[in-house]
Every structure is written in structure tokens, then in C-alpha cells.
Amino acid sequence: MPQSALVAEYLDALTAELRFDLPLSRRVRQEAEDHLLDAIGDDAGGDPSEAARLAIGRFGDPRKIARQYAPLSLLQQARRVGGIVILAIAAILLLMKGRGALYDLLQWRLNADWLGISTVGAAIDRYAFQMSLVVSVLGWLYIASRRVSPTLHSGYQLQLRRCLLLSAAAASLLIGSVVLDTILSGLRLVGAGISLAAVIPMASVAIEVALAGVIIVQLRNVFQRKALVSALFADENADY
Amino acid sequence: MLKGHLDMIVLAALAAGPAHGYAIMQETRRRSGGALDLPEGTIYPALHRLEQSGLLSSRWTVGDAGRQRRIYSLTRSGRRALADQRALWQRFTDAIGGLFGETSHATIRLGR
Numbered sequence: 526m527p528q529s530a531l532v533a534e535y536l537d538a539l540t541a542e543l544r545f546d547l548p549l550s551r552r553v554r555q556e557a558e559d560h561l562l563d564a565i566g567d568d569a570g571g572d573p574s575e576a577a578r579l580a581i582g583r584f585g586d587p588r589k590i591a592r593q594y595a596p597l598s599l600l601q602q603a604r605r606v607g608g609i610v611i612l613a614i615a616a617i618l619l620l621m622k623g624r625g626a627l628y629d630l631l632q633w634r635l636n637a638d639w640l641g642i643s644t645v646g647a648a649i650d651r652y653a654f655q656m657s658l659v660v661s662v663l664g665w666l667y668i669a670s671r672r673v674s675p676t677l678h679s680g681y682q683l684q685l686r687r688c689l690l691l692s693a694a695a696a697s698l699l700i701g702s703v704v705l706d707t708i709l710s711g712l713r714l715v716g717a718g719i720s721l722a723a724v725i726p727m728a729s730v731a732i733e734v735a736l737a738g739v740i741i742v743q744l745r746n747v748f749q750r751k752a753l754v755s756a757l758f759a760d761e762n763a764d765y
Numbered sequence: 766m767l768k769g770h771l772d773m774i775v776l777a778a779l780a781a782g783p784a785h786g787y788a789i790m791q792e793t794r795r796r797s798g799g800a801l802d803l804p805e806g807t808i809y810p811a812l813h814r815l816e817q818s819g820l821l822s823s824r825w826t827v828g829d830a831g832r833q834r835r836i837y838s839l840t841r842s843g844r845r846a847l848a849d850q851r852a853l854w855q856r857f858t859d860a861i862g863g864l865f866g867e868t869s870h871a872t873i874r875l876g877r
Binding site (some may be wrong): 549552557561589591 | 771772784787802804805806807809810812813814817818828830832833834835842
């Protein structure tokens, strides 16, 4: 096999092992390629394929290298999700307050038939939102105070699991609040009748739903990446 | 043992100035007289971790061969961390040196 094919095959294997973090895998591939080409170029021997084999051997097993990136990558992803949840909560709070101010301004009251449901719904909505705010802030403080470990030992895995569970709990409460908010807004708009002014609260509810969707996608991604990392360590030997 | 001190080794190799991963490996090997012959791929996760911790900074440049390469350099925090590690290592080697010295004397005394 020619030198370039050997290097490409190795880099493909390394990139595949790093699929839990695609931007990282691109960066590592570029650095590893540069390193291997330097090493091959420095080899004084005559056979380039043999030089490539030696350089690849010295670089190490792709899986073992990928494992060393996992602890930091997972913590960064947990931090990103925690940050997104907090930003989404802040944005939804502004949207809710803005919509409330608009209802007061336009004097859009709820239909008397819906008053009982909406009173209970609004109380649950408020409670879920406040709880999501508290859990997300606590979660963020917990995530931000974690220090990256060079290895994915059991204690560190437990910390990462807690980070993700706190984010997932805050997101679940927030999504519950958004669902209730959507229902209550719908009831209010039905009572007020469809008009051009209704576009503003409808748009703000749509943004809330979109933000909830972003959180769901982010959480799904981070859990998928965590599963990929678990697979990476499935055949872990005594080195780790 | 090397695994536990990899961060310190990388910081020390970069004390002379900015370098890319391959040059760091070569510098480590050269300055240790070949004693620190690490699996070469292990240096990149360490570089990435140290960069994310704020001890190193990096930038892409174009090398002599026209290839893109990432150059790493110590940040102010990195220099401080290296100085701390040096001091700690010095205390450790002094302590172990003293211990071995004491042991040798004790052995001599017991041997009499």
C-alpha cells in the first residue's frame, strides 16, 4: 500500500473514533496528518511505505488516542447544553413578560368559561418555570465548578451524568412550562378573536416552542455523544 | 509515570518558545536524551486539554511544506503553572534524594 493510502487509512480510523465530537475530529485529523507527514519526511530510510508504517506505529492506537479526548469533550458539551438552557430560559422569560404586557395593553382577558382552567394552568406554568430556572442555575454552577480529568474514571463519569441530568431536569420543566404557556395563549387568543395584533403573541409563542425544540435537539445530541463515548470505552483494558 | 507528568513535560518543552506538536515531541526526546520517548499521539490530547485550561494558546500557521499546522505557546498562566510544577518537582526530588541518602547511610551503619 502506498504511503499516502496508509496515512489516509489511519486518519480515517482516528476520525471515526472521534465521531463523538465532529469539530474536534477535523482538528485532530489535520494535526495528526501534519505530524505523520513530518515524521515520514524525517525518516532517513529508503522505503516511504515502511516510513509511514513506522510513523503510524509511533503515533499510537487511534482508539486509545480518541479516549484521551473524551473527558474534556463531554464536559464541554455538558457546559454548552447547560448554557443553552439558561439562555433559553432568559429568552422565554422576556417573551412571557412581553406577552403579558401586551395582553394588559390590549385588555385581552380570558373567557370566563376558561377562567378555572387557566388559573390552575397559570399557577403550574409559573411553578414549572421557576423550578426550571432554579434547577438550571444550580446545574450550571455544578457544571462550571467541575474540573476536567485526564481520564474518564468512574467518579468523573458520575459528575458528567449529574451535569446532564440537571440540564435534562431543567429542560423538562421548561418544556412543560412552554407547553402550558402555548395552551394558555391559545385560549386567550381564541377569546380575543383573531386579529392582526394576535400575530405578535403567536410569534412569541412560536419562538418559545422553537427554543424548546433547540434544547431538545441539544440534549439528544449530547446523550448520543455520551453513548458513542461509552462505546469507545466498551473494550477498555487495564490502562484506563 | 510519564502519563501522570505529561502536562508538565509539554509545558516544559514549550518554555523555549512556540512550537507545533511534532517539534514538541522532538524537543522532549532531545532534552531528555531519549529517555522520555512518549507514544507520539498522546501529546495532542494533552495539548488540547492544556489549551482549554488556559495554560496554552494556539494558532494555525502555514509551514514550510505549505501545510497548515497548529502552533502552541505558553500563556501567562501556563508560565506560572510551569514555575509551580518546577518548584514542586524540585522539592520532591530533594526529598527523595535525601531519603535515598539517609537510606544509604543507614544501610552502611547496619552493615557494620
